[in-house]
Amino acid sequence: MTDVKDEAPASSGGSPGGSSSADGQQAFRSGFVALCGRPNVGKSTLLNALLGEELAVATALPQTTRERMLGIWTSPRFQAVLVDTPGIHKPKSALNKYMVEEAVRGARDVDVILMLAEVPRVPRGKDGHALIQEWEPGPGAKAAVELLAPLGKPMVLVLTKCDLLGERDWLLPIIQRWQAIHAFAGVVPVSAVQGRGLEALREEVEGALPEGPAYYADDQLSDRSMRWHASELIRAELFERLGQELPYSSAVTIREFKELRERDRIEATIHVERPSQKGIVIGAKGKSIKAISIGARKRIEQLTGRRCELFLEVRVTAKWTKDPRKLEDLGYRAAEAAPELDVQPGVLPELQSDPEGQGE
Ligand SMILES: Nc1nc2c(ncn2[C@@H]2O[C@H](COP(=O)(O)OP(=O)(O)OP(=O)(O)O)[C@@H](O)[C@H]2O)c(=O)[nH]1
Ligand SMILES: [Mg+2]
Known part of the structure; x- marks a missing residue:
């Protein structure tokens, strides 16, 4: 692989393409993009799929990611600095409070937030069809949106794990229920494991980035050592x-x-x-x-x-x-002061299977 980390971000002069062009070519775009959502929705897997590199740790267990990590996605036309964040959940221990604060810190200064949510797991057929009509986002997912919305950043809903969706027609009612909760700037269904929807997501991300030079050298993949x-x-x-x-x-x-x-x-x-x-x-x-x-x-x-x-x-x-x-x-x-948002226990509902309570 190429460099994981350079000591400092590349100077802006070294950006591929530059920030503007006199010859009518599209100007180079760059900015920060946070991947947020409940634990286990596929944030780290999606970051890896976009970068084409197994950079962020992703496992089947919720609360795998504990700290922010930048994954630097550079193309000839743009550089999107992807911020992998811990899942948003109700924190009880000091570690879990740190994790949720990290997630909010990760989303605070970005150009766009990708709010990831899994499609509902409903069996195919008539029963599934009826369940989908009644389905709505769970309290944990709603609470995550409520925590992120006051940051005032455009939020794109990314519906993850679409390979597990019983029928494609179900996307529309699912999207409608989500749009009733928040006015998302866009909605993109994806399957990171099948590589589906990634091109549409790239377009959405590129469109959300302001014009400007690259923040990091184009062969740097991560901000971590x-x-x-x-x-x-x-x-x-x-x-x-x-x-x-x-x-x-x-x-x-x-x-x-x-x-x-x-x-x-x-x-x-x-x-x-x-x-x-x-x-x-x-x-x-x-x-x-x-x-x-x-x-x-x-x-x-x-x-x-x-x-x-x-x-x-x-x-x-x-x-x-x-x-x-x-x-x-x-x-x-915390590399910086805690976010202004006070993450109090009680704001967010319990995880369904709450790993914090185990083994106590
Ligand atoms: N079927 C399917 N599984 C997926 C997809 N994306 C991720 N997963 C699985 O979902 C599980 C969680 O993925 P992660 O990427 O670790 O999720 P996360 O949101 O980063 O989780 P935390 O860091 O714990 O908050 C893993 O077992 C992944 O393999 C997908 O597109 N389809
Ligand atoms: Mg993760």
């Missing part, structure tokens, strides 16, 4: 291997990241909240940690295109998800 991506890829492996409960209590920090001539050498710590969880991560005779290490190493090597040696240790950091100071120690720091 390889060190950060490595910790995310180890966490992805934990999410996918360790079932429902444990991933929400785990965090990964990198103790050492050395770029040697032939390979990268990474030492990382997996933090869990309880000694019993440490036992689960390590597994009988170290079987589990070995599998996690092999899987994470493969993911890192795929992203960097280089060989990697990975050394993992597991440490108990008691109640880290509940303690704002420990969160900071593990790298979850």
Whole structure:
């Protein structure tokens, strides 16, 4: 892959195409585009599909993304800086409050917000048809729109996972119900896994960007360091291997990241909240940690295109998800002041399967 991160955004003079043209060609456009919505609706998967690179961690479990990440999408005509954000949900722990605040911070200074929502999962046929007529967006999705609308940015509704929609005719009633909640600037149905609707989304995004030069070099893909991506890829492996409960209590920090001539050498710590969880991560005779290490190493090597040696240790950091100071120690720091929007528990309804409550 090309560079994940340069130290600083490219100077504006280096933009492909420039910001205006005297010869009648279309002017170059650039700007920021936030991908927002409830947990698990497919934000990170869509970002990866648009970039054509497995950059953001996406898993089957809700609340995978914890921090903002910029994915830089550069074409000859535009540069859209895509902001992947955590899912908006009712926060209880310090970690979850941080995540929802990150989502709002991510959407605050953008040119357009893509509000992602899954199509309803309804069986085909007569029963499904009747259910679709009665369907309306759930309270969590409505609350997410209510949280984002006061930011005053144009919002485009992106209906995700359309490959799971029983019948194509159902799109119209679904769109009508959404438009009754908010005057969306546009609506685009997509399936990121099938690559459908992405061209229409590109047009919508390009049209929403103001004229201007590129913010980043055209071969830069992310604003995050390889060190950060490595910790995310180890966490992805934990999410996918360790079932429902444990991933929400785990965090990964990198103790050492050395770029040697032939390979990268990474030492990382997996933090869990309880000694019993440490036992689960390590597994009988170290079987589990070995599998996690092999899987994470493969993911890192795929992203960097280089060989990697990975050394993992597991440490108990008691109640880290509940303690704002420990969160900071593990790298979850707000780069800027908290948003003006006060994300109070009670504003947003519970997640249907609330991972925060598990294992307590
Ligand atoms: N069938 C189908 N599944 C999808 C599609 N897009 C995403 N998914 C799946 O939905 C799940 C969640 O995807 P993510 O991209 O991690 O969702 P997210 O919105 O980033 O989730 P959080 O970071 O947890 O808020 C994964 O299992 C994806 O494979 C799609 O277009 N079709
Ligand atoms: Mg995500």
